[in-house]
Amino acid sequence: MIVADRKPIEEIIEYIKDRDKVLIVGCNECVTVCEAGGKKEVGVLASALRMYFMNQGKEIKIDEVTLERQCDHEYLEEIRNIVDQYQAIVSLACGVGVQFMSEKYFKTQVYPGVNTCFMGVTEERGVWSERCQGCGQCILATTGGICPVSRCAKRLLNGPCGGSSKGMCEIGGEVPCAWQIIIDKLTALGRLDDYEKLAPLKDWSKERAGGPRKVVREDVRQ
Amino acid sequence: MNQTRAVKTDSKLEKILAAGHLAVTSECGPPRGSDSDLIKKKAELIKNHVDAINITDNQTSVTRLCSLASCIHLKLMGLEPVLQMVVRDRNRIAIQSDVLGAASFDIRNMLCLSGDHQRFGDSSQGQNVFDLDSMQLIQTVRRMRDEGKFLGGDEIKRPPKLFVGAAANPFADPFEIRVRRLAKKAAAGAEFIQTQCIYNLDRFEEWMKQVRDRGLHEKVYILAGLTPLKSAGMAKYMKNRVPGMDVPDDVVKRMSGVPKEKQPEEGIKICVESVQRLKELEGVAGFHIMAIEWEEKVPEIVEMGGLYPRPNPDAI
Amino acid sequence: MRLRYPDTIRIVRLPCTGKVDVGYILRAFEKGADGVYVVGCMEGDCRYNRGNLRAKKRVAEARRILNIVGIGGERVQMFNLSSAEGPKFAQIALDMTEKIKAMGPNPVKLKKMKKAA
Numbered sequence: 001m002i003v004a005d006r007k008p009i010e011e012i013i014e015y016i017k018d019r020d021k022v023l024i025v026g027c028n029e030c031v032t033v034c035e036a037g038g039k040k041e042v043g044v045l046a047s048a049l050r051m052y053f054m055n056q057g058k059e060i061k062i063d064e065v066t067l068e069r070q071c072d073h074e075y076l077e078e079i080r081n082i083v084d085q086y087q088a089i090v091s092l093a094c095g096v097g098v099q100f101m102s103e104k105y106f107k108t109q110v111y112p113g114v115n116t117c118f119m120g121v122t123e124e125r126g127v128w129s130e131r132c133q134g135c136g137q138c139i140l141a142t143t144g145g146i147c148p149v150s151r152c153a154k155r156l157l158n159g160p161c162g163g164s165s166k167g168m169c170e171i172g173g174e175v176p177c178a179w180q181i182i183i184d185k186l187t188a189l190g191r192l193d194d195y196e197k198l199a200p201l202k203d204w205s206k207e208r209a210g211g212p213r214k215v216v217r218e219d220v221r222q
Numbered sequence: 223m224n225q226t227r228a229v230k231t232d233s234k235l236e237k238i239l240a241a242g243h244l245a246v247t248s249e250c251g252p253p254r255g256s257d258s259d260l261i262k263k264k265a266e267l268i269k270n271h272v273d274a275i276n277i278t279d280n281q282t283s284v285t286r287l288c289s290l291a292s293c294i295h296l297k298l299m300g301l302e303p304v305l306q307m308v309v310r311d312r313n314r315i316a317i318q319s320d321v322l323g324a325a326s327f328d329i330r331n332m333l334c335l336s337g338d339h340q341r342f343g344d345s346s347q348g349q350n351v352f353d354l355d356s357m358q359l360i361q362t363v364r365r366m367r368d369e370g371k372f373l374g375g376d377e378i379k380r381p382p383k384l385f386v387g388a389a390a391n392p393f394a395d396p397f398e399i400r401v402r403r404l405a406k407k408a409a410a411g412a413e414f415i416q417t418q419c420i421y422n423l424d425r426f427e428e429w430m431k432q433v434r435d436r437g438l439h440e441k442v443y444i445l446a447g448l449t450p451l452k453s454a455g456m457a458k459y460m461k462n463r464v465p466g467m468d469v470p471d472d473v474v475k476r477m478s479g480v481p482k483e484k485q486p487e488e489g490i491k492i493c494v495e496s497v498q499r500l501k502e503l504e505g506v507a508g509f510h511i512m513a514i515e516w517e518e519k520v521p522e523i524v525e526m527g528g529l530y531p532r533p534n535p536d537a538i
Numbered sequence: 539m540r541l542r543y544p545d546t547i548r549i550v551r552l553p554c555t556g557k558v559d560v561g562y563i564l565r566a567f568e569k570g571a572d573g574v575y576v577v578g579c580m581e582g583d584c585r586y587n588r589g590n591l592r593a594k595k596r597v598a599e600a601r602r603i604l605n606i607v608g609i610g611g612e613r614v615q616m617f618n619l620s621s622a623e624g625p626k627f628a629q630i631a632l633d634m635t636e637k638i639k640a641m642g643p644n645p646v647k648l649k650k651m652k653k654a655a
Binding site for chain 3: 040
C-alpha cells in the first residue's frame with residue numbers, strides 16, 4: 001500500500017485559517033489501513049479544527065466525507081455536487097488522490113492533509129516500512145526477492161557496502177541492512193553463488209529520472 | 223612476493239607492484255577550504271616514503287576541497303596521486319567526465335568507492351545519487367580504458383589510462399561473503415585493493431588464506447590497510463563506534479596499558495609490528511598506511527617496517 | 539453500597555476501554571463537555587489483554603490534540619481500578635469534578651454560547 005503519515009494539525013490550521021467553508025475528504029484505501037487518512041482520522045481532524053477555530057472566535061464550517069478512493073474518477077465524482085459549497089478541500093488521501101482531486105475540481109483549492117511517504121507494508125500495527133520505490137524495472141528475481149533499490153540506503157545493486165554492521169545499516173535508526181537480508185535469503189535458498197553475478201548498470205530511465213511515467217495498455221483501453 | 227604481471231598503464235604504483243616490490247601508499251584528506259598549501263604540506267611529509275598518495279573524496283560526507291583538484295596539485299608537484307571517487311555524489315555523466323578530467327592531467331590511479339551515506343556529514347538533507355555502485359564504477363573505468371568507450375557506446379578519443387583499485391573490508395558484516403565480495407570486485411575489473419584498517423591480524427590472515435584458496439591474490443594486488451592508533455581512546459572508539467572495524471581486546475588493552483603520553487608511541491609500535499608480520503604473508507602486495515591527521519608519522523612507520531628506501535619506478 | 543457521585547457526570551458505558559477512540563473524546567468536548575475521564579480495569583487485568591493499554595495511548599493522543607486546539611489536555615484523564623472499588627470510583631468522580639470546576643468551563647463551549655447569544 002501507499003503509506004502516509006499525518007500532517008501536524010498546526011500546519012493544516014495555517015492552510016485553512018482564512019477560509020469559511022472547508023471540506024475534509026478521507027480515502028478508504030491505503031491511508032485508512034495506515035491510519036493516516038481514513039474516516040476515523042477525518043473525524044478527529046475535523047473535530048480538532050472545529051474546536052480550534054471556535055476557540056479562536058472564528059466560525060469555519062468544516063464538513064467531512066470519506067470516499068472509497070481518490071485515485072479513480074468514479075469515486076471523486078461523488079462530491080461533484082457539493083464541491084462548490086466549499087472554498088477549500090483538505091484531502092487526507094495520498095499525494096495521488098490530492099492531485100487527482102485538484103485536477104478534477106480546478107477552481108477549488110485542495111490542500112494535502114497527510115505526508116505521503118512510500119510504498120510499504122504493515123510490519124505490525126503502528127509500524128509501517130518501505131518495500132518498493134516503483135523503479136519501473138523490477139530486479140527482485142535476482143536478489144532473492146528482497147529489494148536493494150528501496151531498502152538499501154545507497155541503492156547498491158552489488159552490495160553490501162562496508163557500513164553493514166550486525167545486520168543493520170550504517171544510517172542507524174534500526175534500519176536492517178537489505179544486503180544482509182538478501183545474503184541470508186540466498187543462503188536459505190542454497191543459491192549464494194548467485195551473489196557473485198555482477199548486477200548490470202540499471203536503466204534509471206524507467207524510474208523517476210526518466211520523467212513522469214505512464215503505463216498504457218491498449219488491450220484494456222477504452 | 224608476487225609474480226610479475228603485465229603492466230597496462232603508466233602508473234608508478236602498478237609498475238612497482240608488477241615488479242614484485244611491496245608497494246606503500248598513504249592517504250591525505252583535503253582541507254575544508256580552498257588553501258592548497260595544506261594538501262601540499264601533507265604530501266611533502268610523506269612523499270619520499272610512499273609510492274602513491276590517495277586523496278579522499280569528501281570522506282564521511284563532509285564537504286571538502288575536491289579530490290580531483292587535490293590530485294592535480296600533487297601531480298603538479300611531480301607526485302603520484304590515487305584519485306578516490308565515490309558514487310554517492312555523481313551520476314554516470316559526472317563520473318565519466320571526472321575520469322577524463324583526471325586523465326587529462328595524467329593521473330594514473332583511481333580507487334572506486336561507494337562512499338559513506340550523507341547522513342554522517344554536513345549535508346544530511348542533501349540528495350544522493352548512487353546511479354552506479356562501486357562495482358559498476360570499476361567496470362565503467364575499465365571499459366573506458368580498455369575498450370576506449372563511454373558507457374553510451376561512443377568512442378573516447380585518448381582513453382583514460384587509469385590503474386583501477388577498490389576497497390575491501392575483511393572484517394565487515396555479513397562475514398560469509400567477505401571473500402566472495404572480493405572475487406566480485408576482481409571480476410568487475412579491480413586491479414588493486416586497499417583494505418580497511420587491520421588490527422585483528424589473525425582474522426586478516428584467515429581471510430587472506432581464503433583469498434589465496436580462490437587464487438584472488440593472483441588477480442588483484444592486495445595492499446594491507448593500517449592506521450596507527452594515537453591513543454587508547456581512539457582504539458576504543460574504533461572498536462565500538464566504527465562499523466566494520468575489528469579492534470581486538472588485547473590491542474585496546476595494550477594501548478590502555480601504557481601511560482597516556484606513551485600511547486602514540488605504542489600505537490606506532492603496533493603498526494610497525496603489523497607491517498613486519500604481514501610482509502611475510504603470501505598475497506600481501508603492499509601496505510596502505512592511513513595515518514589520519516598524523517601524516518608526519520608515516521616515514522617512521524615505513525622505515526621501521528623495513529619498507530625504506532622506496533624503489534625508483536623509473537629504474538624498474 | 540449506595541454511593542453518591544456528582545450528578546454533573548454523564549456515564550458512557552463501553553464494553554471495554556479498548557473501545558475508546560480519540561474521536562469519541564474530541565466529540566465530547568465539541569458537544570460541550572468540560573472534562574472527560576476514562577475508567578478502565580487495572581493494567582494487566584484487561585479481559586481482552588490490552589484494551590486498557592490501548593485506551594491509555596488514545597487518551598494521551600487526545601490530550602495532545604486538545605493542547606493544540608486550546609482546550610487543554612489536562613481535561614482528559616484515565617484511571618484504572620478494579621470492579622471491587624466502588625468507593626474509589628465515587629472518589630475519582632469527586633476529584634475529577636473538583637479539578638474541572640477549578641479549571642472552569644470548556645472554552646470552546648463558552649465561545650459557542652457567546653456566539654449563540
